[in-house]
Amino acid sequence: MAQSLDRLKESPSQTAGPYVHIGLTPNFCGIGGVYDNDLGSTMVNELTKGERIELRIRVLDGTGTPLRDALIETWQADAAGIYNSPAELRGTADPNFLGWGRQPTDMETGVCLFRTIKPGRVPFRDGRLMAPHITLWIVARGINIGLHTRLYFSDEEKANAEDPILARIEHRVRVPTLIAERHGDTYVFDVHLQGEKETVFFDS
């Protein structure tokens, strides 16, 4: 026998279920008057610095049907590549941009819209710059543990080509699953949970 390490185990995940809106976006599902607004529903104001963009995201199941009961959270740096977080030691982020968003997928169409700004580049652990990206976290009925992926931008070809995380993906044919297609100011991003086009999900 030896001493105990005195470590605890992380609480196991359980699905968010079909009624996730009640807890995380109550106003969206008709529970008004408890919170003034749904947290994370507005990401930018008129003072936020950076290029205004819209993310149009869907999550598709193994038959290609869009999930209409999913919830997506986004986390990103500001336009200068600084996170609005105590863990950010390189500077102070834009005070008009928290960098975090939360949206349910539409109950009819399955489309999820985020109005935000394009993030700047953030350094990798060795100081090389990562390409601009937004971290996504996806939960829904049938998803036992939240899925972590990243959204990169189709008009950042050069930065994407030198991104250390994209470079880790052994099967190069899967890299495009992480790249949102630009149409005007809108980036379109389909997350495939299964199938030939299954999105790359991360364990980090």
Added chain:
Amino acid sequence: MPEPGSNRTPETGAFFQRDRQWHPPAFTPGYKSSVLRSPQKALVAFANTLSELSGPVFGHAMLGELDNDLIHNFARSGESAIGERIIVQGRVLDERGRGVPGVLLEFWQANAGGRYRHKKDGYLAPLDPNFGGCGRAITGEDGGYAFRTVRPGPYPWPNGPNDWRPAHIHFSVFGHGFAQRLITQMYFEGDPLIWRCPIVGGISDRRAVEALIAPLDMQSTIPMDALAYKFDIVLRGRRSTLFENRPEGN
């Protein structure tokens, strides 16, 4: 950047690796909804970058007075939700056993009859006009939190021909780093439905299921008013950065 005047050392160490044998896997066919919604390819692993280590801060200022009181936060003035009145309290800890302050907890649940206030829920149990079913809290300096609610009822759900969910409260947990993000469910000590539930059954280790079962806590009850249950939550711990050097190319 750390808050001005704060003497708390910013936490920047990488998170302990997630034990995916402890969590339910993505594909748990007994829970039918997981079949077409579970990724089938291997997850791509990488060490945390700043994008995973960082996360937003939610201040206590955003909370309303009744946010942690589900008995009253949707009720008409002078009225209250129907059901067994309970207090749920506990701490959010990390895997090193330290309390985690400033964690945003959001909870949601069915009413005492097992019915959710949601247009997708068609269970015949009635809605309670005084119960919305959502609440939130932010942990204090020691990681502690508490809220007041009614005990939710169990309810049938369309999975097998006669599957019932044990009474449960959903918890969304927002720690300091985005990689700590977690949603889970709290169950109640002694509920025989726990061990029959296909969602719970996705967890293979009995000790992991037990980590989600809140015991009755007589010391935290309010006599003549409310029973109490204790529910601690554990988030991923961080590596110490004390002896870490970061040579180029590391």
